[in-house]
Each structure stands twice: as C-alpha cells, then as structure tokens.
Amino acid sequence: MASSSSNLISLKTSDGTVFKVERALAKTMKTVQAIIEEADANIYMIPIHNVFSHHMDMIIDYYKLSVAGKSKEFSVEKLDNDELKDFLLAVHYLNMEDLFEVLTQAVADRLEKKSVGYVRKYFGIENDFTPEEYAAIRKKNDWAFKGDDIEPEEDEEKQEE
C-alpha cells in the first residue's frame, strides 16, 4: 500500500506489472506527476497505459544512469527500429523530456539514410502525391537521393545499374 508520505509510487503497466518507483523518478514523468497532483492524499496505484514492463525496465535503467551522471552510457542499440518507436511513444505518453530528446535523436540517427518508402511505413503516412507531383518533387531533390550509403527506393531499385 502506497501512501502520500512514502517515497515510492506504484505504477501499473499495460501488461499488468506493478513497478514501485522513487518519487524522484515519477517526477520526471510529467503525465504521472499531473495525476499525483490532481489526486487526493492517498493514491494506491497509477495505471500507465501504452507503457509495457519492458519499457519501464529501460526507463529505470536510464534514470539510474542519469542520477549517476552517466546518461551518455544509455544505449538503445539492442532495440530494432519498431521496438524503438514503441518505446519512444511510451516515453512521449509519459511526457519525459530528457529521455524523449535522447530517443528522438536515436530514431533520427536510424532514419537518416533510409528511403522515402521506409519512412512512410514507419510513420504510417500515406503518399498523397499524384504520380506527376511525385515525379516533379523527386526530380527537384534528386541530389538528396544520391549517395552510396542511402537506401534505394523500392520502386526504383530495378532501374539501378
């Protein structure tokens, strides 16, 4: 049972796991902090939808590292691009500024050389250009598609020599 004088806040993730976290860590989650402030004296358990236990594990890792002044050592290398996106969405929901900046930079680094097609899928965006419009804008920015390390577009791969 958590009381308002306790140093620990109970957070229940989407998959039903309960995490008891330090008040200081809960403070970095503006969403949670808002709920605590709005609530009455005692708050038993705060449900955090959209956040899974593996996300909380990483959040706690990051928190421990940053308290020790080692936030640069935090790495999301082991996550694939979609796992990273889900983690970022969870952190976005919780409204954690610093970790959000770290993760958006990590996503940007992963997307830097990707193709237009990949990015559309990643963000769930429809191509609303007509074929003529796309051809025109593609041609205008042709230089941005060139480079050995840039992922070729799917529909253009066959044209590559």
Place this chain on the structure above:
Amino acid sequence: MKKFVKVVETNEEVKVNNNSYIPDDFSFSILSKLPLKSLKRFGCVSKSWSLLFENPHFMNMLRNHFLSNNHRSNYGVTLLLLYDNDLPVHYTLYLLSDDRFENRVKLDLPPPIQEVVSTLYILSSTSINGILCLGNLRSRGMVSIFRAVLWNPATAEYMFIPPSPDEDVPPYRDPVCLFDGFGYDHVRDDYKLIRYIIFFDLTDDDEDVPWEDRSYDPLLEIYSLRNNSWRILDIDMRDIAHCAYDQPQDGAAVYMDGVCHWWANNDLFNLTGILVSYDFSNEVLFTTPMLLDMVESCDFIVNRRLVVLNESIALISNYSKPTTFHISILGELGVKESWIKLFIVGPVPSIKCPIGFGKKGICFKQNNDELVWIDINTQIIDEIGVRAEGYSFPMGIYKESLLSIGGINN
C-alpha cells in the same frame, strides 16, 4: 483498442493499435534532428512533409537543434587577433575562454613575429591539432612578401616555413595571392599550406623580357611539413579563375574536416558566386556553384562571407537597406541545389559586417567598430567588450594540444 487522453497541456491523443497514430509534434521532434539532406529527401514522403521548410513551427525546432550543437564543450576557445595602431604598431593575440574580453588571456606570439609591423593573420582561422599557422605579409618596394610560421602556443614551439616558389620570380612579375589555407592531410599525417597565386606585370615596358618568359598563368602551390618543401599543383584551374576573392588576411578561408573553403564572387555585384574547396588528403580542388534562386531581387548585396556552423558550411549574405544577414547552409558539398536558407538575422541597423566564427557562433562588427556576438536564433546581441578598428581581421578557434611540429618534419 485502448484510447487514453493524456493529462498534459498539448491534449494529444495516442491510440494504441496496430497502426500507431503519430502526432505532428512527435514527428517534428524526430525530423528536426535530421541532416538537411535527409529532410529534403523525406519531403517526398507526403504533401505536408514537402512543406516542412515553410512550416514556422518546424523551422523553429530545426533552427534550435541546428544551433544547439554549437555549444559542445570540446568545440575550442575563441581566438582574437587585434591590431593596435599605437606606436609601435603591433598585433596582440587573445584567448577568450568565455567569449568576453574582460576575461581574456594574452598569448605571446613567437618572438620573431612580435615586432612585426605589417599584416598578420591566421590561416584557415583555426588551430589544427593544436597548431596555428600565422601568415605575415611584408612590403618590399611594390611587392608583397609572404612568410608563414607554424606555431604551437601550448609548447611555444614554432617553425618558419621556407619561402614559396612564387617568390623566385623576376621583378616584372608581381605575384598576388588570391586565397590561401592551412590544413591537415589525414592520409599522410601531414600538415599543408595551399596558396593560389596570380601574376600582374609590374612594369609598363618590359621589352627586354623575351616573349617566352612572359607567362602569367596562375598557379597553386602546396607546402608539405613532412617534406618541408613546396611544389606546384598541376590541376585544372579554370573554374577558379576570373573570380573575386576576399583577401587572405581578412580571414576568408574556413576549414573543416580536412577541407579548406573559400567564397568566390563571379560578378561585379556579388550576386552569384561559387564555393571553392580543396581537400588536403585527396589533393582535389572542386567547386559548388550557388543557385540563382538565392538572389533576392530587391536588396543590394554588400558582401558574402563563409563560416562553419554546426559542422556545416554556411554562407552569410550581407544585404543593405535594411541591414539583414541571410544565412544559407550547404547540405552537401558539390551540390548546388543543396544550399538551404535557414536563418535571417535582422534588420540590425547597428551592424556593419560579420567577422568570423567563434565558439558562440557568429561574431559581428558594429558600425562603431565594437564587436558583438549575435545569437542567430534569438537575435540577442551580446557585446564582447572590445573595439576593432581597421579592416576586418580573423577570429579563430583554438584547441590546445601538445603536438610537436618538429616531430612531424624529420
């Protein structure tokens, strides 16, 4: 399918289902951290993304992020070279660790340079692995003599560079250096100088000179510290001829990642120009023209100057009436379509011209010759606390290292 409304200011909705809906703010936070080339490519993702560069909210985020990287602690310390008119005229070099003049530290110039009564400047405006290359121009009659010295302020070691080939010319050929630079060749672990020399004939009547000796072809000279010698580069220089360059002593060269860059104006009105670049490792000279789209028809351009901003080449175009400075970033070297205008500073009627780059970004000289930093994003003007009379001189970046110059030149 769960639906949850967040208790935060933005009132965003995040639906968790198979296709996560991503709000604009979220995608902007990622996009604003991408390099310009990626952003231009991803403009083909959708119509709204093609308009990113016209979205003020996004551009604010992009600019903020672009500038935030400039404050890294390992960026180096600002160097200020001041010319003092008081007799005997002399130069003084200062380190401004917090970019304010009152906390300056004076660096003692190498002894042979200390009493110099002629033009002194810093080639490439930056130290390379702790080594500065100082250039000195002295007049001998009607001709200008160039001497350079490599110097490590941390160890006080210095070494004069032998005279360059263009000095060995008959008196009727007057060599003029249009641009020069100091750089590092990472393939050979060598420190080099480059100079572009053109020749003017000195005398009106040189009938005594045989026709075959009358060659006024420009040349590119390279000095190598490892070999301690100069040689002439044999490459096509047509692209860089017939252009107007800022004088070397005004700190015209910018250096980044083993490549030196200069801005060359193509026409009398400073409307069009090209970026000239020299890669010290590949020994390749190449140019990046400027798009004519960048020409604003209404204003009169006073000057253009290069700086390095956040590891990118940036061109500052100085417009008058009203005094504004347009800053365009080069997305990719060699690609003229990749010049992207990112910032406009002004109107700032009190400002005369940009001086160079320092740790805080761009330093400007006011009409009253006071030097100031301008935060490009907030447009806040911060005084450095010093006046710089006379022509614009180089401001540089210095990062200390104990590298031995003699150790490289066996």
